[in-house]
Amino acid sequence: MQAALPALDDHRSDPMPPDQVRIAIIGLGYVGLPLAASFGKRYRVVGFDIDAQRVDELKRFHDRTLEASEAELRAATGLSFSCDPADLDGCNVFIVTVPTPIDAYKRPDLRPLESASRTVGRAIRKGGVAIYESTVYPGATEEVCVPIVERESGLTFNVDFYAGYSPERINPGDHQHRLETIMKVTSGSTPEVADFVDALYASIITAGTHKTSSIRVAESAKVIENIQRDVNIALINELALIFHRLGIDTHEVLAASGTKWNFLPFKPGLVGGHCIGVDPYYLTHKAQQIGYHPDVILAGRRINDGMGQHVAQCTIKEMTRRGLPTANAKILVLGLAFKENCPDLRNTRVVDILDELRSYHVEVDVHDPWVDAHLAHEEYGLRMTDAPAEGVYDAVILAVAHREFAALGAEGIRRFGKPGAVLFDVKALLPREAVDGRL
Numbered sequence: 238m239q240a241a242l243p244a245l246d247d248h249r250s251d252p253m254p255p256d257q258v259r260i261a262i263i264g265l266g267y268v269g270l271p272l273a274a275s276f277g278k279r280y281r282v283v284g285f286d287i288d289a290q291r292v293d294e295l296k297r298f299h300d301r302t303l304e305a306s307e308a309e310l311r312a313a314t315g316l317s318f319s320c321d322p323a324d325l326d327g328c329n330v331f332i333v334t335v336p337t338p339i340d341a342y343k344r345p346d347l348r349p350l351e352s353a354s355r356t357v358g359r360a361i362r363k364g365g366v367a368i369y370e371s372t373v374y375p376g377a378t379e380e381v382c383v384p385i386v387e388r389e390s391g392l393t394f395n396v397d398f399y400a401g402y403s404p405e406r407i408n409p410g411d412h413q414h415r416l417e418t419i420m421k422v423t424s425g426s427t428p429e430v431a432d433f434v435d436a437l438y439a440s441i442i443t444a445g446t447h448k449t450s451s452i453r454v455a456e457s458a459k460v461i462e463n464i465q466r467d468v469n470i471a472l473i474n475e476l477a478l479i480f481h482r483l484g485i486d487t488h489e490v491l492a493a494s495g496t497k498w499n500f501l502p503f504k505p506g507l508v509g510g511h512c513i514g515v516d517p518y519y520l521t522h523k524a525q526q527i528g529y530h531p532d533v534i535l536a537g538r539r540i541n542d543g544m545g546q547h548v549a550q551c552t553i554k555e556m557t558r559r560g561l562p563t564a565n566a567k568i569l570v571l572g573l574a575f576k577e578n579c580p581d582l583r584n585t586r587v588v589d590i591l592d593e594l595r596s597y598h599v600e601v602d603v604h605d606p607w608v609d610a611h612l613a614h615e616e617y618g619l620r621m622t623d624a625p626a627e628g629v630y631d632a633v634i635l636a637v638a639h640r641e642f643a644a645l646g647a648e649g650i651r652r653f654g655k656p657g658a659v660l661f662d663v664k665a666l667l668p669r670e671a672v673d674g675r676l
């Protein structure tokens with residue numbers, strides 16, 4: 238049964254019944270769209286995005302991120318899409334799911350969040366609630382976003398309008414852990430609003446909700462989930478760098494250590510994507526602002542950011558060891574997406590492998606059956622190879638463990654190479670004896 242939503246406004250005695258809830262989702266990407274589709278099954282929802290092409294595609298039930306199927310979008314009968322802010326009129330719950338990237342100096346780039354807050358501020362009315370889902374540092378919602386909403390709306394925070402924070406935990410490409418099946422952390426700017434936010438999410442999240450005592454606790458909880466992963470992977474990457482120098486196979490060591498009950502199962506690898514490689518900088522920025530210099534978190538970042546270069550150097554060294562010339566050699570890199578079975582290109586660290594290879598004057602072809610070739614060109618100036626030719630490469634680097642590459646197997650992948658070509662397996666997808674190097 239759906240929980241009754243508590244009153245949002247001290248002056249109104251009735252709770253806001255579900256049929257009065259009008260939700261606006263601001264930003265329809267990997268996070269916003271599944272949320273809009275889920276809420277759209279039981280509430281009236283306006284899905285808003287500034288990208289008119291994205292909105293057009295969604296109106297035709299096409300999701301290029303592959304997170305929501307046509308059937309799921311059709312089932313969300315309360316959901317409409319728009320890129321016109323006028324269509325937000327009448328909404329009383331605004332959920333912000335815009336990107337939170339870093340700039341070239343690895344500082345938080347809050348511009349999308351600020352701009353979305355201006356949109357909310359212009360549309361929100363008395364009694365409205367602005368809930369943020371984007372990953373931020375502790376304090377960002379109340380220190381950065383709320384003042385913008387106040388300024389644009391002319392309303393007073395916690396008197397006329399309220400805020401909430403409920404971080405997203407979805408994992409693109411993972412069809413087992415879905416929005417509804419992952420417990421959701423919730424919070425609000427007053428105890429009553431926290432109850433409202435919690436009940437709202439509890440009405441769609443079957444895994445349940447976890448309400449925190451403040452927005453800052455919920456913001457902190459999200460950012461450290463990704464920092465914990467980043468630092469743990471960095472430790473394993475550092476071990477891989479040490480074992481490489483010692484001539485010991487890291488995966489074999491991990492398999493042995495993993496037989497102990499409390500050994501954590503992290504693997505070495507590239508750490509890319511919009512979250513794990515980015516979010517730590519949000520917390521380190523805040524820490525530095527208050528005079529604390531975070532050593533461990535930044536050391537982890539430094540190690541993880543160096544892994545692409547290490548992969549390229551291992552491949553080049555193996556070529557040299559075999560007497561294969563590197564200048565003008567041809568190398569095929571299989572996979573560009575930041576993770577397997579997913580088209581997401583954002584902050585993929587495969588580009589570090591490419592950059593390092595090019596510094597040796599190697600000719601590099603990149604093939605990824607999941608990635609949109611136009612996007613790859615737009616984002617990275619890369620011309621992808623549609624169908625790599627067989628027998629022409631001096632080395633092949635298997636960078637992403639897409640299922641298509643697993644299906645090819647070592648034999649199929651080696652067919653792209655000349656006889657004696659080097660095969661480096663970044664993800665340890667293939668049997669150890671079938672490859673010439675791995676992390």
Ligand SMILES: NC(=O)c1ccc[n+]([C@@H]2O[C@H](COP(=O)([O-])OP(=O)(O)OC[C@H]3O[C@@H](n4cnc5c(N)ncnc54)[C@H](O)[C@@H]3O)[C@@H](O)[C@H]2O)c1
Binds near residue numbers: 263335336372
């Ligand atoms: N992708 C993930 O796996 C994931 C998981 C958990 C949390 N998050 C966090 O969720 C947030 C959103 O990430 P995402 O992956 O969905 O991003 P995304 O890039 O896939 O989507 C963001 C959408 O917001 C739109 N947008 C940008 N500025 C806007 C504005 N001012 N008004 C309206 N729309 C705007 C963009 O056009 C885009 O469609 C980020 O803070 C991210 O860290 C992402």
